[in-house]
Amino acid sequence: MEWFESWFDTPYYHMLYSNRDYTEAEIFITKLTQDLKLPENSCIIDLACGKGRHSVFLNKLGYQVLGLDLSQQSIEFDHQFENENLTFKVHDMRNPIDAEPVDAIFNLFTSFGYFDDEQDDKKVFDSVSNGLKSGGYFVLDYLNEEFVKNTLVPETVVHRQGIDFNITKKIEGRHVIKDIKFEHEGQSFHFFEKVKLHTLDAIKEYAENSGFERVKICGDYVLNDFTKETSPRCINLFKKK
Numbered sequence: 516m517e518w519f520e521s522w523f524d525t526p527y528y529h530m531l532y533s534n535r536d537y538t539e540a541e542i543f544i545t546k547l548t549q550d551l552k553l554p555e556n557s558c559i560i561d562l563a564c565g566k567g568r569h570s571v572f573l574n575k576l577g578y579q580v581l582g583l584d585l586s587q588q589s590i591e592f593d594h595q596f597e598n599e600n601l602t603f604k605v606h607d608m609r610n611p612i613d614a615e616p617v618d619a620i621f622n623l624f625t626s627f628g629y630f631d632d633e634q635d636d637k638k639v640f641d642s643v644s645n646g647l648k649s650g651g652y653f654v655l656d657y658l659n660e661e662f663v664k665n666t667l668v669p670e671t672v673v674h675r676q677g678i679d680f681n682i683t684k685k686i687e688g689r690h691v692i693k694d695i696k697f698e699h700e701g702q703s704f705h706f707f708e709k710v711k712l713h714t715l716d717a718i719k720e721y722a723e724n725s726g727f728e729r730v731k732i733c734g735d736y737v738l739n740d741f742t743k744e745t746s747p748r749c750i751n752l753f754k755k756k
């Protein structure tokens with residue numbers, strides 16, 4: 516099993532990240548949908564939706580939303596939010612999307628860069644492109660390499676629900692690696708997250724090869740312009756030709 520198939524499906528992943536910022540997510544989604552001028556009733560896929568914080572809010576804004584994620588645990592949790600315009604399904608982003616083409620696909624909060632094989636990255640762009648109407652938007656909210664390097668904290672301990680998560684972070688070659696070690700009920704656990712530092716050029720190439728043009732790069736969740744040295748995020752807005 517690959518790390519992203521197991522770790523995201525454990526209860527420990529959800530414990531560690533139990534303080535995800537819902538307010539920031541809502542501000543971002545509001546700005547993004549305004550910026551893209553997505554009319555109400557547009558169909559949107561939240562690809563790698565996790566526990567659904569963006570999907571649920573998109574649906575509240577009036578959009579028809581399909582949330583997709585590889586983690587069965589997350590999708591089971593998300594089913595509670597479903598209504599006639601909001602559904603969730605287990606799906607691997609490398610596979611073709613089994614739905615009518617939509618107006619926009621969002622991949623948010625560094626839900627890309629997990630695969631060792633470059634062919635898998637290409638498959639994501641291809642299946643997103645095939646899942647969109649022509650003129651549809653793909654938003655890839657990714658990390659900014661410079662910012663990660665400038666702000667990297669090598670060691671931290673995070674306390675959650677009686678567990679001390681010992682976290683070390685390092686850059687190894689072209690990857691950011693986060694090691695997560697902890698003890699629970701007398702057992703030792705060790706998980707890791709490994710995200711590839713894709714360059715802006717590499718991402719542009721994947722996108723163009725899958726039929727997109729890059730319309731904009733934003734640097735944060737209020738959609739300020741991207742600046743390599745200081746932007747916390749690298750949010751790519753692509754349009755399908």
Ligand SMILES: C[S@@+](CC[C@H](N)C(=O)[O-])C[C@H]1O[C@@H](n2cnc3c(N)ncnc32)[C@H](O)[C@@H]1O
Binds near residue numbers: 565568585625629
């Ligand atoms: C960093 S989380 C972000 C979740 C969500 N977008 C958010 O902002 O709360 C990454 C998500 O990607 C999902 N994921 C990992 N590999 C995947 C794959 N191959 N296909 C679909 N989802 C995947 C994980 O299960 C996890 O929910």
